[in-house]
Amino acid sequence: MRIIAKRSESKKLSSNILTIAAEAREAKKLNPNVIDGTIGTLYDEDGKMLEFPSIKKIIDSLSYAEKFGYASTAGTAKFKEGIARWALMQTYDDVTKDFYYGVIPTPGGSGAIGNTIDNYANEGDSILVPNICWGPYNAMAKERGCSVKNYELFKDGQFNTEDFKKDALELAEKQGRVLAIINDPCQNPTGYALEDKDWDEIIECINEISKDKTFVLLYDMAYIDYSHKGLNESREIFRKFKQFNENVMVVLAFSGSKTFSLYGLRIGAQMALTKDKEEIEYFNNANEFSARATWSNAAKMGVSLVEKLMFNDALKNEFMKELEDASNLLLDRSKLFLKEAKECGLECYTYKSGFFITIPCNGEKVFDRLKENNIFVVPLKQGIRISLSALSKKEIANLASKIKEVL
Ligand SMILES: Cc1ncc(COP(=O)(O)O)c(C=O)c1O
Structure with missing residues (x-):
């Protein structure tokens, strides 16, 4: 007889990056020469977590209640508008002319x-994600009685629109609805970014399907502010x-x-865009309900930060400049790694920008061998992920050839 609920018996994380990262951190404590390319956190060149002075300034100015009081589950009007303006930036007026929007912290x-x-998925549905993607999508789907369907992310190093379309159509026929997650730009784990022509085909496919079915495009914009295109261009x-x-x-x-x-603050937002006003009402009601039923309300400090930052032009400009510097730092690191990878013949999946680069190989096999050589990375089925975000340029120098040797 099992005490655990039936639906929870098979719950087990197959790989937890946070556990691997903890192991790497311990190893580095014992040996400072360890290369820890595991964690998706941005570090500065001195190996410390990168801190934005403008953000620190705002947080330091918050009162106790602004930091630690309860936040509203639905979010305040200021938070909603602040997030919408940040997410859409210079396209805000144009986009909100055509779309209604809703925001939940x-x-x-x-x-x-x-x-x-x-x-937006019925129990038993499959969620459409690429075969190379952020692992937790699987667990998040399973937690809600769903699964994932994988299309091939790449064909000849470019987005595989054909496979996306084939699988989207198949799911639409089977389920009468599709929920697809696209993490773009700076895709985790490859650093890939979709081209305009890919988006044109994706949009055409979604519009075709949604003539008589519903389609939800979950645009995971986690890393958009580190895009090689810059803050504004990435919003086009x-x-x-x-x-x-x-x-x-x-x-x-x-x-x-x-x-x-x-x-670790745990602040984010879910923002819907749709041309159907009633759907925004459903969005607000259902998502506020789910929020209350799971985490109750988001971190007040994060909510207060958004409210202060987004309506203060001076602070916002300061922050945008700091973000730009951080993106350039990442870009410098990636240029160094890719240059050396090319020189030693180490193949990488197509990288445009972002925290990670992935090298195609049998990740599980290579992981232990790299570890023996004091190199910690994240093993994937389709390769090994290296977090450039966590490595200084000094640590990145010669890393490609060391990995090539182990491979
Ligand atoms: C692709 C992707 N999406 C979403 C997230 C969510 O991160 P968080 O919940 O910390 O905002 C992450 C974090 O690693 C990620 O890599």
């Missing part, structure tokens, strides 16, 4: 993704979304962890 982007699966995609018809809802999953470099 969440514990990180994870809360936004979980809530979306909760309310939202103008394209205006082409979506009424049966489509776009849900943006915003991560304050990455944007503000406040990973």
